[in-house]
Amino acid sequence: MGYESMWESGAPEVAADLRPEIPHPARMYDYYLGGKDNFPADRAAAEKALAANPEFRATARANRGFLTRAVGCVAGLGIDQYLDIGTGIPTAGNTHEIAQAADPAARVVYVDNDPIVLSHARALMAGAGPGRTTVLQADLRDPAAVLDAVRAEGLLDFSRPVGLVLAAVLHFLRDEDEPYRAVATLLAALPSGSHLVLSHGTADFIPAAVRDRVTGVYDRATAPLVGRSREQVRAFFDGLELLDPGVVTVPLWRPGAAPAPGAERVSMYGAVARKP
Ligand SMILES: C[S@@+](CC[C@H](N)C(=O)[O-])C[C@H]1O[C@@H](n2cnc3c(N)ncnc32)[C@H](O)[C@@H]1O
Structure with a gap:
């Protein structure tokens, strides 16, 4: 099924100030992943980041x-509605594709x-029903506004468990943007059993x-890159029940096959947790 038939047609119009x-960061990430939705300035910055750390692409x-x-x-746990904030430019294996492969009726709101x-x-929605x-x-730095926008749009039922997806986005929030408060505010709006x-x-x-x-490269982009330690990442899960294996580097989170050498030193942590 193509995107055209999957994206809601009623998204609000925005002025596309692409600068x-x-x-x-969204276009630099697209470049790391081999996408074509990026401009020369994005590619130049991404190449500088890759020159500093060639592991970025992996x-x-x-x-x-x-x-x-x-x-x-x-x-697989039965969650059939998702709020994915920091969506990124669509590429292979987007949240809605994974969720709707498991349950074709699953609903996904991207922010x-x-x-x-x-x-x-x-563009993908053109002609969609x-x-x-x-x-x-909406901006993760204003979680109340995110929730207002999602509620106004009416696709998610906040009385039933929701999958909140914050993948590779919180490192674009400085400490003064209060990333922990943002996550806590979003989780507070979701019922028990949410993940x-x-x-x-x-x-x-x-x-x-x-x-x-x-x-330094990201300081000249539209968002900074703020790496956080394992303990700092674990703190986002305070009050939640971490699923096994807890907070690990992303290739080590329930790998399907034997992880590649060096997987334990990949510069991205990931975890999944349940709201009790
Ligand atoms: C590295 S991409 C991650 C894409 C996808 N979630 C993934 O993990 O593959 C980060 C995305 O977060 C978005 N982003 C950065 N800061 C944000 C903010 N304050 N509010 C909402 N989205 C933000 C960027 O525009 C970009 O699309």
Whole structure:
């Protein structure tokens, strides 16, 4: 099934201020993954990040693998509605594809603050009829506004468990953006039995000089890159029940096959947890 038949046709119009001259993390990530939805400034910045840390591309792919396995796990537990914030430019194995492969009636609301993500969704939605997947423009730094927008759109039933997906997005929030408060606010709106799927970049395994070069690249992009330690990532799950194996580097989260050498030093942690 193509995207055209899956994306909700009623997403709000937004001015697509793509600012191609400024690197955008969504487009840099698209470039790491081998996508074509990026501009020269994005590619130049991504190449600088790759020059500082050649593992970036493998880390992005490992994160996508985690997303697939983690959403598949949550779908297998019977969750049939998802709020995925920090959607990214559509690529292979998006949340709605995983969720709707498990349950064709599953509903997915995507949220991103980057107009290019909205722009792609609009293009994909051209000619679409009513669907079970929609995309909204909102900012994770204002979680109350995210929840208002999602409620107004009416696709999710907040009286039933929801899969909250925050994959590779919280590292774009500085401490002063209050990322822990954002996650707590979102979780507070969800009922018992909801699940959190979260992945987050880390500098735990790279020398400080490499970290500084990479963060320097993102400081000139539209969002900074804030690596957090394993303990700091674990703190996002406070009050939740972590599913096995807890907070691990993303390739080590329930790998389908033997992980590649060095999997324990990939610069992204991930975990899944249940709200009691
Ligand atoms: C690295 S991509 C991750 C895409 C996908 N979740 C994945 O894990 O493959 C991060 C996405 O988060 C979005 N993003 C960054 N800061 C955000 C914010 N404050 N609010 C909403 N989305 C944000 C970016 O625009 C980008 O699309």
